[in-house]
Amino acid sequence: QSALTQPASVSGSPGQSLTLSCTGTSSDIGTYNLVSWYQQHPGRGPKLIIYEGTKRPSGVSNRFSGSKSANTASLTISGLQAEDEAHYYCCTYAGSATYVFGTGTEVTVL
Amino acid sequence: HLQLQESGSGLVKPSQTLSLICSVSGVSISSGGSSWSWIRQPPGKGLEWIGYIYHSGNTYYNPSLKSRVSISLDRSNNQISLNLSAVIAADTAVYYCARYLGGSSFDEWGQGTQVTVSS
Numbered sequence: 001q002s003a004l005t006q007p008a009s010v011s012g013s014p015g016q017s018l019t020l021s022c023t024g025t026s027s028d029i030g031t032y033n034l035v036s037w038y039q040q041h042p043g044r045g046p047k048l049i050i051y052e053g054t055k056r057p058s059g060v061s062n063r064f065s066g067s068k069s070a071n072t073a074s075l076t077i078s079g080l081q082a083e084d085e086a087h088y089y090c091c092t093y094a095g096s097a098t099y100v101f102g103t104g105t106e107v108t109v110l
Numbered sequence: 111h112l113q114l115q116e117s118g119s120g121l122v123k124p125s126q127t128l129s130l131i132c133s134v135s136g137v138s139i140s141s142g143g144s145s146w147s148w149i150r151q152p153p154g155k156g157l158e159w160i161g162y163i164y165h166s167g168n169t170y171y172n173p174s175l176k177s178r179v180s181i182s183l184d185r186s187n188n189q190i191s192l193n194l195s196a197v198i199a200a201d202t203a204v205y206y207c208a209r210y211l212g213g214s215s216f217d218e219w220g221q222g223t224q225v226t227v228s229s
Contacts, residue, residue, distance in 0.1 A: 003156060036214045038157075045219035046157065052213050063129060082200040089157050093214045096199055101149075101157040 004029070004090055004102035011108040016080045022073040022090035023035035027098060030071040037066060037075045049076060049108045051081045077107070085109045112136040114207050118192075121226050122201075128194040128225055131184075139188050140165050143200030145210040146190045148181060150203040151222070158203075161193035162210045165188065197227045 005023040012018045022035065029035060033053045038046035039044070050066040053073065063078045065067055077084055090102040118130035132146065139146060147162035161171035163181045171179050180193045190207055204224050208216040 003158075034214045036216070038216075045208075045221050046176070046216075047215045048215060051211070051215040051217075057217060090144040091157070091214045091216070092161070098172060099159040099214055101159060 001094055001098060001100050004092060004100060004104045006088075006090060006102040008103070009106045009108065011110055012080045013110045014080055014082065018077045018080055018107065020075045020077075020088055020090075020107070022075070022092075022102045024071050024073070024092055024100075026071055028071075028092045028094040029068065029073055031095070032093045033068065035068060036071040036091045037064075038089045038091065039074075039084075039086050040089065046089060059074065080109055082109050112209065112218050114209070114218060116205060116207050116220045116223035118205075118223060118225070121228065122197050123229050124198055124227055125196055128197050128201060130192040130194070130223060130225070132190040132192070132209075132220060134188050134190065138184055138197055139190060140185050145212070146181075146183075147208050147210040147216055148190075149204070149206045149208055149216065149219075150201075152200070152203040160192070160194075160205075162225060163218075199227050201225070202227045208213045 035053045040046040054066045065076045089104045094100045094107035113135045115133045115167040122128045144165040148160040163169045178195045182191045204222040206222045207220045
């Protein structure tokens with residue numbers, strides 16, 4: 001059970017759109033539409049921002065959206081804001097009642 | 111309003127057992143549909159799923175930790191316990207408890223507690 005692969009860092013200017021990738025395998029992301037995304041600010045616990053691939057919990061900005069193609073899930077942040085500067089982690093169901101997280105992406109707002 | 115708070119031994123010697131408690135307020139851990147998970151984050155690294163427990167008491171663990179980990183419910187105190195035996199330096203991490211909704215959704219998290227494995 002290997003960690004999902006995410007780019008280590010991504011940056012953008014305020015107002016831009018950023019897309020973060022999360023690559024798994026045909027046994028996890030490729031099989032199940034059960035990817036979630038988490039935002040983590042320094043010193044804080046993670047916050048769920050996308051679940052079941054595309055759904056947003058109540059209270060989460062609609063600037064966050066999720067998608068999937070084959071073995072890769074993506075998180076798009078539209079209208080980038082300073083408060084979006086954080087680490088982002090993907091997670092997927094991996095079968096046999098197990099879960100795996102991604103390596104994490106640090107988003108920097110220039 | 112659901113709140114989770116982790117507590118326990120902050121410093122554990124190698125080969126000993128790490129023991130943590132997650133105190134839950136705002137909802138009964140025994141209520142139908144409630145499931146609870148432990149997740150950890152080594153310093154400067156990503157998140158690692160440890161395991162979860164259903165309200166029924168059924169448990170599921172990360173295969174890489176399965177031989178050393180145990181999660182249980184303390185219904186009388188509304189707490190979830192984590193025990194990790196035979197710890198090594200690589201078990202040093204911030205340990206989080208989280209409510210598990212299914213479908214890879216961990217929707218509420220505690221603040222986390224730092225555990226260091228060192229002699």
